[in-house]
Amino acid sequence: MNESYVIKMPQLSDTMTEGVVVSWEKQIGDKVARGDIVATVETDKAIMDVEVFREGYLSGPVAAVDSTVAVGEAIAYLVASREEVQGADGTAPGEAQEAEVFGEPETDAQGDLPNHTHVIKMPQLSDTMTEGVVVSWEKKPGEPIVRGDVVATVETDKAIMDVEVFREGYLSGPLAEVDSTVPVGHAMAYLVEKPEQVSDTLAKSHMAKPKAAPQQGAGREVTAPPAPSPAQSPAVEAAPAARPANKQATPYARKLAASLNVNLNNLKGSGPEGEVTAEDVRRAQPVARPTEVAEQVPAHVLPHVQVPGHGRPMNAMERAVSASMTASLTMPTFHVSINARPEALIKAAKRKGVSVTVAIAKACAEAIKAHPSINWAYQPVDKLVERDNVDIGMAVTAEGGGLVVPVLRGCESRPLEELNESWKGLVERARKRRLAPEEYANPTFMVSNMGMYGVSWFDAIPTPGTAAILAIAAATEQGMPLTITADHRVANGAEVAAYLNTLKGMIEQPESWMGPLGPAIPEGAWDYDVVVIGGGPGGEDCARDLAGHGLKVAMVNDAPLPGGECLWRGCIPSKAWRAAADRIRDRAHDALLGITGTNTAKLDWEKLEVHRRGVLEERGRMALNTDKGVRIKVLQGFAFFESEHRIFVDTSGNAEDPHARAPLGDASSGEHISFGCAVIATGAPPFVPPIPGAREGVASGGVLTSDTVWGLKAAPQRLGIIGGGAIGMEMAQIFQDFGTEVVLLEGKERVLAEVEPEIAKHLTEVLNADPNLTLHTSVKVRELKGEPGSMAMVFEDAEGAEQRFDCDYVLMATGKRPVLEPLQLDKAGVATDNGVIRADARCRTSVPHIFAVGDVIGGLMLAHTAGAQGRVAAATILGEEARYDEAKDSGVIFTRPEAGFVGLSMEQAKARGIDAAEVKVPLSIDAKAMITGETAGLIKLVAEKASGRIIGVHLLADHTDTLIGEAVLMVEGELTLQQVGNAIHPHPTQTELFGELARRLASRLRRSNKKR
Ligand SMILES: Cc1cc2nc3c(=O)[nH]c(=O)nc-3n(C[C@H](O)[C@H](O)[C@H](O)COP(=O)(O)OP(=O)(O)OC[C@H]3O[C@@H](n4cnc5c(N)ncnc54)[C@H](O)[C@@H]3O)c2cc1C
DSSP: OOSOEEEEOOOOSTTOOEEEEEEESSOTTOEEOTTEEEEEEEOSSOEEEEEEOSOEEEESOOOOTTOEEETTSEEEEEESSGGGOOOTTSOOOTTOEEOOBTTSOOOOTTSOSOTTOEEEEOOOOSTTOSEEEEEEESSOTTOEEOTTEEEEEEEOSSOEEEEEEOSOEEEESOBOOTTOEEETTSEEEEEESSGGGOOOOBOOTTSOOOOOOSSTTOOOOOOOOOOOOTTTOOGGGSOOOOOOTTSOBOHHHHHHHHHHTOOGGGOOOOSGGGOBOHHHHHHSOOOOOHHHHHHHSOGGGSOOOOOOSOOOOOOHHHHHHHHHHHHGGGSOEEEEEEEEOOHHHHHHHHHHTOOHHHHHHHHHHHHHHHOGGGGOEEETTTEEEOOOOOOEEEOEEOTTSOEEOOEETTTTTSOHHHHHHHHHHHHHHHHTTOOOHHHHSOOSEEEEEOGGGTOSOOOOOOOTTOSEEEEEOOOBTTBEEEEEEEETTTOOHHHHHHHHHHHHHHHHOTHHHHOOOSOOOOSSOOSEEEEEEOOSHHHHHHHHHHHHTTOOEEEEESSSSSOHHHHHTSHHHHHHHHHHHHHHHHHHHHGGGTOOSOTTOOOOHHHHHHHHHHHHHHHHHHHHHHHHHTTEEEEESEEEEEETTEEEEEOSSOTTSTTTSOOTTOGGGEEEEEEEEEEEOOOOOBOOOOOTTHHHHHHHTSEEOTTTGGGOSSOOSEEEEEOOSHHHHHHHHHHHHHTOEEEEEOSSSSSOTTSOHHHHHHHHHHHHTSTTEEEEOSOEEEEEEEETTEEEEEEEOTTSOEEEEEESEEEEOOOBOOOOGGGOGGGTTOOEETTEEOOOTTOBOSSTTEEEOGGGGOSSOOHHHHHHHHHHHHHHHTTOOOOOOGGGOEEEEOSSSEEEEEEOOHHHHHHTTOOEEEEEEEGGGOHHHHHHTOOOOEEEEEEETTTOBEEEEEEEETTHHHHHHHHHHHHHTTOBHHHHHHSOOOTTSTTHHHHHHHHHHHHHHHHHHHHO
8 A cells, every 4th residue: 555544533423513532442553454443533422433444554643532623634544554654743644545434425535526525335234244236226316315315225135225325415426337236335326516516427447346247147246345364354353343223332342243243233232321332242142144154164064066057146135045044054953843723823813903923923922931942042152142032033025036034023022913013014124125134133033934835844944043943834634733943052852842832822822821802702502601610709709790791600519508618618617716716815905904804704615606607607698699699590519521511510419429420421410511611610628638647537537627627516625736827827826715725736937838927927926925825837747646535646846856735636727729530620621730720810721711710720729819810710701801910919817916918028029020128117116006905016018119119018917807908909009109108097097007118118218219
């Protein structure tokens, strides 16, 4: 190089007239290669880098850091040799020409163009683009151009894209000919100031021209820039990546992006004003550059096959596909296939008004949530890119042939309807090959659908940068073959098989993720629209809601009156006993208020039992009358499935015993009933674990359960209880209040697993302080022995010492477990999971028209939970959107004080990734508690830090059963600390504590936020 070049302050934005030199990235005398960043300058918008597209040595005079230089003025020079380098303050080299600076349209280097002529260069429109083919000129020479005009379209290696110009002027030749290939950064046309300066010539020698076709009919020849040899271009020395659209990136970030193959357009910048930094690039995923990956393929894998005939050179897109497919040879892939029935998905997509392609993409993304590795990628060398965003590439045929693969982004989080709208636009642009880079770059998963071509099976090839591609063939009677080809370095066969099974479920049951698509009752001449099996809180609430909407509903219950466990053996009878125990317990507080002579309270067991039974029977009759009143057909008998649309209601009374059950089809002792939908609400009876002597004890009557304890003829003198759950704890204190000596054994370290840990701990202490009650945790029960009225519990205590408690009875309170076998679920195809019926948040089982609610599906086994789920099932059957959310459920343990919970504890919030804080107050400071002497306990609020949303309330307080109402509304209504703090609570009530807690936590969070 004998000439020197001037590096001018580039115009880096439309409005920029001058720039401040921020830094010199190269020192005087440094060798500068094409694409090097030599300096950064601050424009009127951001700090940007100055790239040079010439080779040479940086030479002075250079503009000082912090100096302001007008656009177009020299900031430094490039000279041909080290010897010619001038110092920072040296004299400018004589006849310096202008170096090509990125972003600045250059003046013609040939010197044969008028002054103030600007060059329109071939833009770099994708990471991998090195050249472009001129497809069309959208403006003619001489036409006036305004900022933002599209003057031409060019074909990159991926799509046809617009060339926009951000100057005003007149389009002038020499114009690169249509079909000619122009290297990135080279001139393709000019802009002149005046019409008389316009030249309408075609490109001269300094432009790439189309060459004569080598053969008749053959395509164009490519004038590619010389590829740098590997020695000249070590990884980090690569030319910087293209500037990201609409954001800034630091010079080093761009260099790093180039060397790591990272697409800057896809990155969120963590620098000032969203600038992409090198750290952002390091964290990012790579874009596999097909050609580079292909270069890593050993030569023997790419044999040079002699093919007779004259080959037409591939066009840019064909070359890109070829390179990418060759690169995929480096992937150790395998195939796994499954058949799925597509009818439900097709119907669902139609109902939602979305394309089946988009519905499949969304199903794929939903299934990926359960199997994230399908969406990862192998990154050379030996790294895995674990990504959360599911961006699905799906092939579309372009006009004139060839496949284009637009990428539908954010399939994991965006709603189906929004994805569908995006897809429409993508398809339209893809057909015309007018996709923007971010619309086709970096899919994380791919889908290839050839169902419409009637192919029976095929597999597709994943491209580097993805781990798997799904091939969809045409549906037959066996279903639609789905074949995944996967990269074994990322996912193994079992993972892919599990993924395909989940995907099959998503396709066959789209309601599970799309929501109800209308009433769930299939068309048919059913005896009943819906049959509800079980008349407890779950079944009753469901049946009443359905009947209220005019559906023909039957409710089968194997008891004369509805109400289930809750009414007959659970909530209501236990609270009757609790109420009696409360009266005895409260006498202790009388003296505090100056009332004497009342502590002689005595329990009359028989009277209590008459009252208790009376309440149950009256409520049972009331329930039956209501059920009949709302036109539910109430059938007494034991129901089991005969098929997926038929049950048999056995009225023999032996139905739970498979040996005594009426033979299928024998209608003499029962009734066959066909149904459109069924709801299983059969509850869960007490579970008796295999402790030596336990089952024998149950048989003899020495060991009681929550089903049989109601038969006691009197409060026992001494009672052993096994199990520190809600039932065990309530019963333990009730009987201690009745005067029974109670010992409770719990195997775990703590009682009440569903209750917030601090609340449970305090309750344990309070209960242990009761004179007749002892709680032991971390015990091993060795044996139960004896007979009714004279039993013994032998156990090993927390210290390992053997202990024995002699008692009248043992109450087994070791949880509840559904009994599923008699239901013959297999006849209907209903799946179970760990001993409960599998149901989703909409209470749907594995069979789309069969639902399950309440204790039979596990989780919180509580009456209001069952009721809420019953209403969710009813809404889903009616085609309405409803979900059960355990994170907003609640419960009360009716001890004294009562323990209660709504929503999440700190522990649970953390497990769900919620950054939360808690605040608590002891009851001992509350005026009302002091007056009545009910000072034991505390109340806690848990709130999400960022939003102040209250996500949990935990209570240990007398009157929790009423206090909790406000807490339930806080959590369900997603009230904030601010809202609860501002609410005017009446005085003197304990609800004031909620306001106080909310204000305290809000103020703490405000203070800690300020410090951050
Ligand atoms: C001692 C005790 C105290 C409790 N206290 C509380 C409390 O304070 N608060 C609370 O929320 N929860 C409490 N519970 C729990 C509550 O009782 C249950 O969670 C609730 O009853 C579950 O309702 P469900 O509808 O799922 O089932 P269930 O109430 O058990 O109802 C199921 C019904 O289906 C019938 N059935 C079963 N199989 C068939 C069949 N094949 N055909 C026909 N009918 C069938 C059963 O006989 C039963 O009537 C307590 C439980 C116990 C044992």
